[in-house]
Amino acid sequence: MATINPGFSDELKKYGAFDLNACYNCGNCTAVCTLSDEENSFPRKMIRYSVLGLKDEIEVSLDPWLCYYCGECSTTCPREADPGELMMSLRRWLTARYDWTGLSGLLYKSLPASVFAFLLLAVVVIWFGIAQKLNVQAIMHYGHLFEMAAITLVFALILLPNILHMWWLTIYKPGIKAPFTAYVKSLQDLVVHMFTQKRALGCDDNRFRWFEHFVLVLGYLLLLFTTVFLNWFETSNLFVIVLGYVESIIILMVTFDFVRRRIQQDAAISINSHPSDWFFVIWLFLMGLTAFLVRLFIDLNILETNVWLYLVHLIILVQWALLIVPFGKWTHFLYRSFAIYFHRVGELKME
Amino acid sequence: MKKKIGVYICHCGGNISDYVDVNKVREAVESEAGVFLSKTTMFACADSNQKDMVTDIKEKQLDGVVVASCSPKLHLLTFRGVTERAGLNKYNYVHANIREQVSWAHSDNKTGATEKAIQIVKAAIAKVRNAESLEPVKVKSTKAVAVVGAGIAGMRAAIELAEAGAEVYLIEREFFVGGRVAQWDDLCVTDETGKELITRLYDEVMKHKHVTLFTGAEIVENKGSVGNFQIKVKVQPRHFKLQCSGNELQKAIDICPVEVPDEFNFNITTRKAIYHNYPSEYPQLPAIDMKSCTRCGKCETVCSAVDFSQKTEVLNLKVGSILLATGFDPYEPPKGEFGYGEINNVVTLPQFKRIIHYNDEKLMYQGKEIKNIAYIYCVGSRQLNGENKYCSRYCCTSTIHTAITAKKKYKGIHNFHFNRGIRTYGKAEVRYDESSRLGDIYLQSFEYDPPVIEQRNGQTFVKIKDLLTANKELEVAADLVVLVTGMVPRKDNSIGNLLKVPKGRDKFFNEIHMKLRPVETVIDGVTIAGAGQGPKNIVESMNSALSAATKSFSLIDSGELALEPTVAEVNEETCEWCGKCDEACPYSAFEKVEKEGKMIAKVIPSVCKGCGMCLPVCSSNSIDLIGLSDKDVESMIDVLIK
Numbered sequence A: 001m002a003t004i005n006p007g008f009s010d011e012l013k014k015y016g017a018f019d020l021n022a023c024y025n026c027g028n029c030t031a032v033c034t035l036s037d038e039e040n041s042f043p044r045k046m047i048r049y050s051v052l053g054l055k056d057e058i059e060v061s062l063d064p065w066l067c068y069y070c071g072e073c074s075t076t077c078p079r080e081a082d083p084g085e086l087m088m089s090l091r092r093w094l095t096a097r098y099d100w101t102g103l104s105g106l107l108y109k110s111l112p113a114s115v116f117a118f119l120l121l122a123v124v125v126i127w128f129g130i131a132q133k134l135n136v137q138a139i140m141h142y143g144h145l146f147e148m149a150a151i152t153l154v155f156a157l158i159l160l161p162n163i164l165h166m167w168w169l170t171i172y173k174p175g176i177k178a179p180f181t182a183y184v185k186s187l188q189d190l191v192v193h194m195f196t197q198k199r200a201l202g203c204d205d206n207r208f209r210w211f212e213h214f215v216l217v218l219g220y221l222l223l224l225f226t227t228v229f230l231n232w233f234e235t236s237n238l239f240v241i242v243l244g245y246v247e248s249i250i251i252l253m254v255t256f257d258f259v260r261r262r263i264q265q266d267a268a269i270s271i272n273s274h275p276s277d278w279f280f281v282i283w284l285f286l287m288g289l290t291a292f293l294v295r296l297f298i299d300l301n302i303l304e305t306n307v308w309l310y311l312v313h314l315i316i317l318v319q320w321a322l323l324i325v326p327f328g329k330w331t332h333f334l335y336r337s338f339a340i341y342f343h344r345v346g347e348l349k350m351e
Numbered sequence B: 001m002k003k004k005i006g007v008y009i010c011h012c013g014g015n016i017s018d019y020v021d022v023n024k025v026r027e028a029v030e031s032e033a034g035v036f037l038s039k040t041t042m043f044a045c046a047d048s049n050q051k052d053m054v055t056d057i058k059e060k061q062l063d064g065v066v067v068a069s070c071s072p073k074l075h076l077l078t079f080r081g082v083t084e085r086a087g088l089n090k091y092n093y094v095h096a097n098i099r100e101q102v103s104w105a106h107s108d109n110k111t112g113a114t115e116k117a118i119q120i121v122k123a124a125i126a127k128v129r130n131a132e133s134l135e136p137v138k139v140k141s142t143k144a145v146a147v148v149g150a151g152i153a154g155m156r157a158a159i160e161l162a163e164a165g166a167e168v169y170l171i172e173r174e175f176f177v178g179g180r181v182a183q184w185d186d187l188c189v190t191d192e193t194g195k196e197l198i199t200r201l202y203d204e205v206m207k208h209k210h211v212t213l214f215t216g217a218e219i220v221e222n223k224g225s226v227g228n229f230q231i232k233v234k235v236q237p238r239h240f241k242l243q244c245s246g247n248e249l250q251k252a253i254d255i256c257p258v259e260v261p262d263e264f265n266f267n268i269t270t271r272k273a274i275y276h277n278y279p280s281e282y283p284q285l286p287a288i289d290m291k292s293c294t295r296c297g298k299c300e301t302v303c304s305a306v307d308f309s310q311k312t313e314v315l316n317l318k319v320g321s322i323l324l325a326t327g328f329d330p331y332e333p334p335k336g337e338f339g340y341g342e343i344n345n346v347v348t349l350p351q352f353k354r355i356i357h358y359n360d361e362k363l364m365y366q367g368k369e370i371k372n373i374a375y376i377y378c379v380g381s382r383q384l385n386g387e388n389k390y391c392s393r394y395c396c397t398s399t400i401h402t403a404i405t406a407k408k409k410y411k412g413i414h415n416f417h418f419n420r421g422i423r424t425y426g427k428a429e430v431r432y433d434e435s436s437r438l439g440d441i442y443l444q445s446f447e448y449d450p451p452v453i454e455q456r457n458g459q460t461f462v463k464i465k466d467l468l469t470a471n472k473e474l475e476v477a478a479d480l481v482v483l484v485t486g487m488v489p490r491k492d493n494s495i496g497n498l499l500k501v502p503k504g505r506d507k508f509f510n511e512i513h514m515k516l517r518p519v520e521t522v523i524d525g526v527t528i529a530g531a532g533q534g535p536k537n538i539v540e541s542m543n544s545a546l547s548a549a550t551k552s553f554s555l556i557d558s559g560e561l562a563l564e565p566t567v568a569e570v571n572e573e574t575c576e577w578c579g580k581c582d583e584a585c586p587y588s589a590f591e592k593v594e595k596e597g598k599m600i601a602k603v604i605p606s607v608c609k610g611c612g613m614c615l616p617v618c619s620s621n622s623i624d625l626i627g628l629s630d631k632d633v634e635s636m637i638d639v640l641i642k
Helices: A006-012 A028-032 A046-050 A055-059 A072-076 A085-098 A103-109 A111-131 A136-172 A180-185 A189-194 A198-202 A207-228 A237-262 A275-299 A307-327 A329-347 B022-030 B046-061 B072-085 B099-103 B111-128 B152-164 B194-207 B244-253 B298-302 B349-358 B395-409 B425-436 B496-501 B540-557 B578-586 B630-640
Strands: B005-010 B035-041 B062-070 B094-099 B137-140 B142-147 B167-171 B211-214 B217-227 B228-235 B257-262 B270-271 B311-318 B321-325 B327-328 B347-349 B372-379 B412-417 B440-446 B452-456 B459-466 B472-478 B480-485 B487-489 B526-528 B560-563 B568-570 B592-595 B596-604 B624-625
Touching: A006 A046, A028 A046, A028 A072, A028 A307, A028 B487, A046 A055, A055 A085, A055 B596, A072 A085, A085 A103, A085 A136, A085 A329, A103 A111, A103 A307, A111 A275, A111 A307, A136 A207, A136 A329, A180 A189, A180 A329, A180 B217, A180 B425, A180 B440, A189 A198, A189 A207, A189 B228, A198 A207, A207 A237, A237 A275, A237 B412, A275 A307, A275 A329, A307 A329, A329 B327, B005 B046, B005 B111, B005 B480, B022 B035, B022 B111, B035 B046, B046 B072, B046 B111, B062 B072, B062 B111, B072 B094, B094 B099, B094 B111, B094 B347, B099 B111, B142 B228, B142 B540, B152 B167, B152 B194, B152 B211, B152 B321, B167 B217, B167 B472, B194 B211, B211 B217, B217 B496, B228 B321, B244 B560, B321 B540, B347 B349, B347 B560, B349 B395, B349 B480, B372 B395, B395 B412, B395 B480, B412 B459, B440 B459, B526 B540, B578 B592
Parallel strands: B005 B035, B005 B062, B062 B094, B142 B167, B142 B321, B167 B211, B321 B526, B347 B480, B372 B412, B372 B480, B412 B440
Antiparallel strands: B137 B560, B217 B228, B228 B311, B257 B270, B327 B487, B452 B459, B459 B472, B568 B624, B592 B596
């Protein structure tokens, strides 16, 4: 027995969901969706749950993560209810629901809070730079340390507990009992989907977008590896230097294309842009750009006289690592692949 | 006895001739006594053949005609028309059915089919031999119409009839006009109120010198028939003089010690024995409800207009037609249906409309503020087990309209529609869309799995297995449960009984033909309009009112009526009144009269339908049907058994 909660749609609206009331339950969205099947029938079911405000049903569901937002449902919807954007909003809502700190929800729901958090971090970095007397070597040294510390701490304190929370909600709470071997067997799916978004290939008209995304993920992960573990900014290894350039150019190009699409709104997926979407693509673009410029300035030997550039890069980096990665859209990278992992585990449950 | 009978045998393009040898039929009947001419024809109903028949009848001076073709339901009137055009009385035409009864039925046996066709045509020839020319029964008609019920349909019909030139008696049982529509506030889809519509019509009725309105009035007796109904109308007094000051009236209402449930508000409030339904209601003079008045006399002491000396009057009126616009009752759920009468926040849709009427700032009921409203549709309509199988047509639209009204009038309202499929047909569909856009939630189930009402910890819950959520069990905590009750026939059917107007399976007044004769009843001269005939919305009621008014007017307009002559007749010599015919007659067409010292039965031709119910019960075999007499039938049987 589930109790209807008509107030939920108001809450969901803050995460970006558009006209929920327009839906008249025709089911065209599900019919047209290439990823939906009999067992996982979406998006109609999720829309209905959202209309009725069945929070308990939504939070234990993995369905929102199984959608890759091709936008076909939104294009087909006879009432222009925008089911694709609703699924996106549900992913944001779920991100907030998984996050034990509550910051995700706050940043998603309130643009002023987001802006404040970004500004605060910028001020802290500038203050730190001044405290270091704008000595580029010292700042760079701490910057590198920060990168390593941030990766470890964000993962250990935020992302890991949140994934466990997700497991608790979607596997433990619905009473799915899976043997340990199921978790081992499904690991392959986790890795494949995390790095390739293989499932998105099931969407129609989506090959190029998938390819761009795939290249971006590779570029991003490699750049992360190159800067953090190969210490790109301080290395003199020519191969590593060139590798970093190539990676940052890839990020620049793909994110530039993503931003262009969101501005031009040329496909259903890029019509609706929540502030969190803008932060994600723009900050990724800025990361690529500033990293590229910093290394260029180093190679031209003018960074010493242009400390500001590194400071800007560090500000972007800190905002990215402390806001977007743990609480923003970056988490989709993890939750989406873990959703497929848990889904696979659920399929292998004990009869 | 006819000597010049023309017989036409139709091929029906092969429909008949593929199985029946039509030439053989023609040969077999051409030598029958009296047959002067026999022909086969490809299509008897074709224009060319009709013209040939007219020429034949005229030139050859035929005195009887038989066409052997399809069912008389298709073409009896066609060929009667042909004989009339040729100057021959149409009752000299007899129709033989050799398609539905022969060729189609016996396509497996051509020889047998041909034999049967021969028999049937011979029987028709036997009947036409005895046929006589008949003239329609002429009846004088009074150019006046009684319209029963001054609701929206009755008033509209009355105005229309008066405009056309009839004298109209508008007879309303209540003391106030307007019927059900006066009880509604804003209406779908224009937001005009029921009161506004009623006021408009009332003003027109009062302006028209040919409409006489009687309130508190009922037809208590009827004699006569179409063209000449002699009715007795009993008019109850209001017990008020025409001049009445508002001040004194309020005092009289205040002082009246009697308090009864107010039916105008569907019993959610009470009223005094002195009452008017709402301040500007028409007629504006209040009335005293003598059924509940204790005659304590207190009102007389404070209001000089109160007049207990007024007496009930009985008027004798003569009208040519009666138009029934008696309306409907809202379905009253039995105690316990969806908690009605047991759980105190369960009300019906009409009651809910009145609750909205009386609440301005906040929606309050039983001292509690209402936020979550659950509407349960199809209560008393489309019943699985009950007798009301029909859809009441207006309720989906009305509910959604009311839900929107509530949502716009009060803050924080949530509407939940527990429906069985929404039927906001036509223009009302925009309201369904609007309510959906406003966030109303629709939940759906089948009739065999209706929602369930439950009370837990003082809170009322409505549960449903929702079809739209894959049959998931859902529940809503409702502050108010509104049962969407449909329309049922009026509890009081005295006027229907008095006029013997038949009812359909749904217990509403029945028309002759649902599609082709939608406002006439089998009682000649009695027409029906509005929701007394079956559930209708206002638009549909207006359509039927105007249609019934036209039909009633057409009966009385010329001052004379021509009725079918094929009725029963009584042999005055052999009849000894036993009354059995009178008991058997469904139309009260018999009168007991004295003739040469004995009592006999007499048929009133304008009432008789020629149904023949009286024939088999007559102990002295004194009744015959004109045009289908014993002699006619016997002559046909003689041929068939030969």
